[in-house]
Each structure stands twice: as structure tokens, then as C-alpha cells.
Amino acid sequence: MSFADIQKEATAEWQALQDSQKPRILIGAGTCGRAAGAEPVLAAIDRELNKRNIDATVIQVGCVGLCYAEPLVDIIKPGCPRICYGNVTPELIPQLIEDYLVKDNPHPDLALGTIGDGVVDGIPRLFDLPVLKPQVRIILRHCGFIDPTNINHYIANGGYSGLVKALGMQPEMIIEEVNKSGLRGRGGAGFPTGRKWEFCRKSPGEEKYIICNADEGDPGAFMNRSLLEGDPHSMLEGMLIGAYTIGAKEGYIYCRVEYPLALERLRIALKQMEEYKLIGDNILGSDFSFRLKIKEGAGAFVCGEETALMASIEGKRGMPRPRPPFPATSGLWEKPTNINNVETLASVATIMQSGANRYASYGTESCKGTKTFSLVGKVENTGLIEVPFGITIRQIIHEIGGGIPEGKGFKGVQTGGPSGGCLPSDFLDTPIDYESLTSAGSIMGSGGMIVMDEDTCIVDVARYFLDFVQKESCGKCVPCRVGTKEMLDILERITRGKGKPEDIDQLQELAATVKFGSLCGLGQTAPNPVLTTIRYFREEYEAHIIDKRCPALVCKDLLSYYISPDKCQACMICLRNCPADAIKGGKKMVHVIDQSKCTKCGTCLELCPSQFGAVIKVSGEKLILPEEPIPLKTGFFSRSADM
Amino acid sequence: MQRQLANILAPYKGEKGATIPVLQQVQQELGYLSEEAMSEIARFLNISENEVFGVASFYAQFRFTRPGDHNIKVCLGTACHVRGGGRIMEEMERELGISSGETTGDYKFGLERVACFGSCALAPVVVIDNKVYGRMTPGRAKEILASVRSEG
Numbered sequence: 001m002s003f004a005d006i007q008k009e010a011t012a013e014w015q016a017l018q019d020s021q022k023p024r025i026l027i028g029a030g031t032c033g034r035a036a037g038a039e040p041v042l043a044a045i046d047r048e049l050n051k052r053n054i055d056a057t058v059i060q061v062g063c064v065g066l067c068y069a070e071p072l073v074d075i076i077k078p079g080c081p082r083i084c085y086g087n088v089t090p091e092l093i094p095q096l097i098e099d100y101l102v103k104d105n106p107h108p109d110l111a112l113g114t115i116g117d118g119v120v121d122g123i124p125r126l127f128d129l130p131v132l133k134p135q136v137r138i139i140l141r142h143c144g145f146i147d148p149t150n151i152n153h154y155i156a157n158g159g160y161s162g163l164v165k166a167l168g169m170q171p172e173m174i175i176e177e178v179n180k181s182g183l184r185g186r187g188g189a190g191f192p193t194g195r196k197w198e199f200c201r202k203s204p205g206e207e208k209y210i211i212c213n214a215d216e217g218d219p220g221a222f223m224n225r226s227l228l229e230g231d232p233h234s235m236l237e238g239m240l241i242g243a244y245t246i247g248a249k250e251g252y253i254y255c256r257v258e259y260p261l262a263l264e265r266l267r268i269a270l271k272q273m274e275e276y277k278l279i280g281d282n283i284l285g286s287d288f289s290f291r292l293k294i295k296e297g298a299g300a301f302v303c304g305e306e307t308a309l310m311a312s313i314e315g316k317r318g319m320p321r322p323r324p325p326f327p328a329t330s331g332l333w334e335k336p337t338n339i340n341n342v343e344t345l346a347s348v349a350t351i352m353q354s355g356a357n358r359y360a361s362y363g364t365e366s367c368k369g370t371k372t373f374s375l376v377g378k379v380e381n382t383g384l385i386e387v388p389f390g391i392t393i394r395q396i397i398h399e400i401g402g403g404i405p406e407g408k409g410f411k412g413v414q415t416g417g418p419s420g421g422c423l424p425s426d427f428l429d430t431p432i433d434y435e436s437l438t439s440a441g442s443i444m445g446s447g448g449m450i451v452m453d454e455d456t457c458i459v460d461v462a463r464y465f466l467d468f469v470q471k472e473s474c475g476k477c478v479p480c481r482v483g484t485k486e487m488l489d490i491l492e493r494i495t496r497g498k499g500k501p502e503d504i505d506q507l508q509e510l511a512a513t514v515k516f517g518s519l520c521g522l523g524q525t526a527p528n529p530v531l532t533t534i535r536y537f538r539e540e541y542e543a544h545i546i547d548k549r550c551p552a553l554v555c556k557d558l559l560s561y562y563i564s565p566d567k568c569q570a571c572m573i574c575l576r577n578c579p580a581d582a583i584k585g586g587k588k589m590v591h592v593i594d595q596s597k598c599t600k601c602g603t604c605l606e607l608c609p610s611q612f613g614a615v616i617k618v619s620g621e622k623l624i625l626p627e628e629p630i631p632l633k634t635g636f637f638s639r640s641a642d643m
Numbered sequence: 644m645q646r647q648l649a650n651i652l653a654p655y656k657g658e659k660g661a662t663i664p665v666l667q668q669v670q671q672e673l674g675y676l677s678e679e680a681m682s683e684i685a686r687f688l689n690i691s692e693n694e695v696f697g698v699a700s701f702y703a704q705f706r707f708t709r710p711g712d713h714n715i716k717v718c719l720g721t722a723c724h725v726r727g728g729g730r731i732m733e734e735m736e737r738e739l740g741i742s743s744g745e746t747t748g749d750y751k752f753g754l755e756r757v758a759c760f761g762s763c764a765l766a767p768v769v770v771i772d773n774k775v776y777g778r779m780t781p782g783r784a785k786e787i788l789a790s791v792r793s794e795g
Contacts, residue, residue: 031760031761031762031775032762032764032765032777034774034775035762035765035768035775035776035777035778036765036777036778037777067764067765068764070764070765070777216761217758217759218759219719219720219721219722219723219724219758219759219763220720220721220722220759220763221759221761221763222759222761222762222763222764225761257667257704258757258758258759258760258761259761260773295663295664296663296664296667298663298666298667298702298703298704298705299702299703299704299758300701300702300703301758312663313660314659314660315659315660315661315662315663315698316662316698317697317698317701318701318702319701333659374763374764375764376721376722376763376764376766377721377722377725377726377766378725378726382722382763382764382765382766383764384764414721417721448721448763450721450722450725450763452725456725461721461724461725464721464724465721468758472758474701579737601730601733602730603781606780606781606782
């Protein structure tokens, strides 16, 4: 079958679905959707449709990015715009189906927005919502819209036309086109993709490899997972184009084992490609032959580093090696190898499909196109976003993200994961591009964006990242192996209230050594979270070290819990649930926490009924309160300022 | 055991760089990498046991002791950390009476920490037997554990 025939068939299938007189129900069933409970919702939909004998098409789609409102269910009635419902529970399904599908009440109270032509009274257009309006969806354009397990849906929406175009071009022309688009590597380093390909293409040797790095290890980042789950073919098309360009006949997708659904979607996609002869010998009748294997990562963060990744594919410990030689000249099995990130490859597919100029029309002078971010942490609208370069951090957090929950104050935003930095509010107007983030002291990284509010302890976050890199250090070079451990020891000491005044200087000195002396990116960037937090939040370090106080009330060893005798209603809830048996009291006796027994787990604070609010958490102060239970309403309460 | 291992290993004969896929497959089928399995893998790959163990012990995925019937993974990625993942871990440890990385005496439950599942928007996250639970609280952790327990 020629590609034109495949395309015709796929388009007919897609069009039939669009024109269908059956209602369609789309459910976001990516990992986020499932974590929020999409599977019971799906079961409820099937049950209800069966019960009422309604003939509808139910499609599991990828994540549209509004993870905060998951599970998401979209209903398309023939002739009506698609309506997206958020926070759907199995209990809501009978009502939605009865009221909207059977009768004609679209339930504006439950709807997030409409998609497509036409309006529904009382429901805004989804893409006009502040969370979506500033976004530009190029990479994520299919996520949430197509069935990721059906290659025809991808093909009907322009899929693989970029490959067909590429196969008709000289590789040098493709490199030129990619250069023209301004695409830079989305794994974090931002190296121009076209130039990277050119190095590998020009490298002598018959046997070459292309690798897709889907080992998205940064904690707090899930852009690649979402894309692979929601639209696996876009990455695969980009990978084929890359393979053809550099002259590779074999390739590997190195995807982390923690992403079982992404792996499953990739396997299904590969099978469908085989059926259409999009992979294997003489792809689409051309001279280009290419084989692709999936390698599951085995849970080592350092394998995101390219030389470690290749060692892992070869079946060795994932330890980086010095460069040069660069992979472009000597990579996998010592052959010229090109490694690209998932998002980079998916970008290539869209560039080849709709042209470099269109892609380059987004973004800034030095950074073209769009970037996906996982916007998480202390922000209202957590989820996956795609924005043009040049947008400010403020727009991302306050417009798209909807600000900080519970009216709390913004403290900082961490970009670039454990290799990045934490930027305070002074940098909210920094535009998102590789250079601006670097000059602010952070990095672009792969796209994790973790928002922190006033309740987040910056020293604890720095300790968290150091703990992470120290555990993940492969141990090959001394500065990283020993240096990160030394830094972690100091940070742990500080968060336990045992910090010394010279600790900050010592951290900075160690950081310089680890950065300078480490072999690979993991060690070279490991101190970044510590350095930026010292630079921008020094007073928080000093509060821990000098005042033995954690201003955000996070570091356990610096906290105390008390029960206010004025507010305690002697309800016994905290007393019964305290796992340490540290609460004394009884019926009509104000409860008291025995400080020597308290493990500071916070259970009492969490369980104390909000109308009482009797449990108090403090740091660096001692409250003078009765030490033994006293009868209700005879309490006294004073707070002393001294320690 | 020997025959079972031979069947698992057979498809990898002659494959380049097969060590990690072989270890993954053996663990998948047998639950963990026993000493016996490790020697057999070394023999099959024609490398030393030392080398196989060197590779296996490098990666967090591999385990050398019998796992629990139910595998509880608490995510401690950045988003989970700032949203209280640590407290979920404490609750699990308390409820099960074991520390992260251990298995209960009756082999019913195993508990481990995971660096990041990538469900950060629904942090904090716990994965029990490959089912992902988002938006956890210590209270919900307790409830879910109780329901897994009652299922047996």
C-alpha cells in the first residue's frame, strides 16, 4: 500500500468518526488521569451506556494537560460542540449521561469548557480559559484529541507526511530545514538539533545509531511521559527523520521503566508502524531501512546522561565517561551515535510536516518555537503546559497556573530539576528562554517547573535535591561521590538545628569543587540548587543556623506542637490518634502534648477539627503552657518571645 | 527452577547488550533475582557472576530478596516532596511496621521509595501493585492500605 493509500484510508476513518451520528465520549486516561481515578469513571460510563442501551463511541485519549481537573471526560453529541467536564467521578456519570445524552441539559455547572465550533450557553470556550489562552499547542496538539493506540488517527491529522517529505529530500536539505526552524535540544542543554545531526552525518562509518532519550529522570518532570502516552507517533516520526538524515539503520528508545503506560503505547505504535511498512526494510518503498528497539531503563537517574545511557544499552553499569570522543564520532558500540530527547524529535516531526517557518514564527530571536513544562507544586492549576519561548515566569505561574493555592505567598520556582536553581519573586518577569534562565542562576532543563509557597522550606528543598543526587551519583568520580555526600551532611545538620556559622561558606567552597571536578553533568550541576538558594534565600539558611528556627515550619527537629488550652474542646480525637501516645488528657480535660514523646508527625494538627484549630505549630519559640491536663475553660495562655 | 530459567533466557541468545533485559525478564517472572538465578544468568551470558551482580546492583529496579505480595511504592519526587510525600511514607511505615526498603515478616507487603513516577500534577502519589493513587493524604493512605489488606 502506498502512503497516499494509507493516508486516504486513515482520513476516511477519522472523518467517519467526526461525522458519526453516534455520541462520542473521550476520557483522559493517561497516567495522571488514572491516578485521579479515570478507570472507575470509565467503568461507570460503560455500565451506564449498557444499562440505557446507548450506542456511543468511547475513546481513551492522552492528557490534555489540565491534570488539576482530572479525571476529564469530554462528550460530543452529534451536531453539538465538544464539552469538557472536569473532576468527574463515577457517581456523576449516570447524571451526566441522563441529563446531557438522553435529555438536552449540558450541565454548565460541571463543564470546564467547549472545544470546537459552536457555543453552549453558560459554558466558556475551553481554549479561552486563562489556563489555556496563553498556551500554544504544537507538540501537544494531538494529546487529548486522538486515540494514541490508533496510528490512523495520527496519519489523518498530518502524521508521517513529514517523513514522506523528508524521504524525498537530500539529508543536507533536511538539516538546513531543521537549522532554519531554530530548534534546540529540549533535553536541557539547548544545542541546535540541526548541527548535532550534521556532526553525526559527517562522521565516517557505515554503522550509525540514533537514540531517543526517554529516560525522563528529573523528579517533578513528566512532559515526555505525557507525550509518549498521548501521541507516541510524533516522536517516532521525528526519530525516523533523524535516522534517515544521519544515515542510521538502527535505533533505540531508552525509556524509563517507571513509565509502564508510555512503554505500552510505544510497543503498540511500533507494531502498527510495521503493518504499514513505516519501519523495517525499504520504508514506504524507499531505499531507507531502519530498525528500532525499545530498551527499558532500570531506575538510574544518571542514565539520562548520554554516555551513561549508552553504557546502559550496552548492558553495563550506567556510568558516564569523559568526552571527547563525543557520541557523534564514537557512541553506542563505539559507532557514531546521535541522541535526542523525546520533545526534540516530536518537534522535528511538526517542523517537517508544516515547515520550519511556521515553527520559527513562535518564540524569541534566540529560542524558536515552544517548550512544554510540567507545572507542579504549590500552584492551583497543576498540569502539563506548552508555551512559546519568551513568556514570563509570572504569566506561567499566575495566569496559566492560576496562582498559589489558599492565598499563600509565592516563594520561589525551581526549574531544571536537581541540576537547576530556585528563583525568587524578583525573577517573576524573567522571560523563559535558555539564556535568561541561565543568567538568572537557574537553567531551562527538560521542563520541570516546581512552584514553592511560603510553607516550603528552601533549605529543606536544597537538602532534598542534594539527597537525590547523592543517592543517584554513580560513584565513578570522587568530587561527585564524596562532595555531594559532604554537602548533604552539612545540609542535614542545618535542617536539624545543628548548623554552624561557617557552614554556608563551606557549602559554597564544596560546591565549587564538585562543579569544577565532576566528570559528567550530574556532578557538574548537582550544587546548583544549593548555590541559588544560598544566593537568593540566605536569610532562611541563617534562621536555621543562628536562630535554630525554620521559618516555613517544615524542618521537624526545629518544630514543636502545642495544644492551645483556650481552644481545645477536649474532643479526644488527637489523643486517640497520636501514633506516639504523646497526648495526655481526658473527657473535659484540656489535652497536653508531652514534648519529650512527640515525634512531630503532625497528625494532631491535621485531625484537630478546623472549627477548634487548637493545635499550634511553632519553630524557635517556646510556649508557656500547662504541662498537665487541666479542666476545660480554666486555661491560661501566654506566648513568650524569648527562647 | 533451572528449566524455568532456561525458558526465560532462551529468546535472548546471541543478543547484543542483553544483560539488563535478561535481568528485567527474570525478575518479572520470578519476582526477584535469587543467587541461583544470578549464577544461571552469568552462565548464559558467558560473563562472571561478579559482573552480573555489578550491573544488577547498580540499578534501583533490581532486588535480590523475596518481595511482598503487595508492592507499595511511595513517590518522593520533588512535587510529592513539597506536597507532603514524606508524611505519606511515614504513615505507611507506621501502618506496616517496617521501614522503606523492607518487607513485612509475613511477606504480605513490601515498601519502597521511588524517585519520581511522573504523576507530579497529582502529588503526592503512591503506587500499589501498579495502580497509581494521586492526591494522597495520610488518612487516605491508611484507608487504601486497609482495602488492599481486606482483599487479601
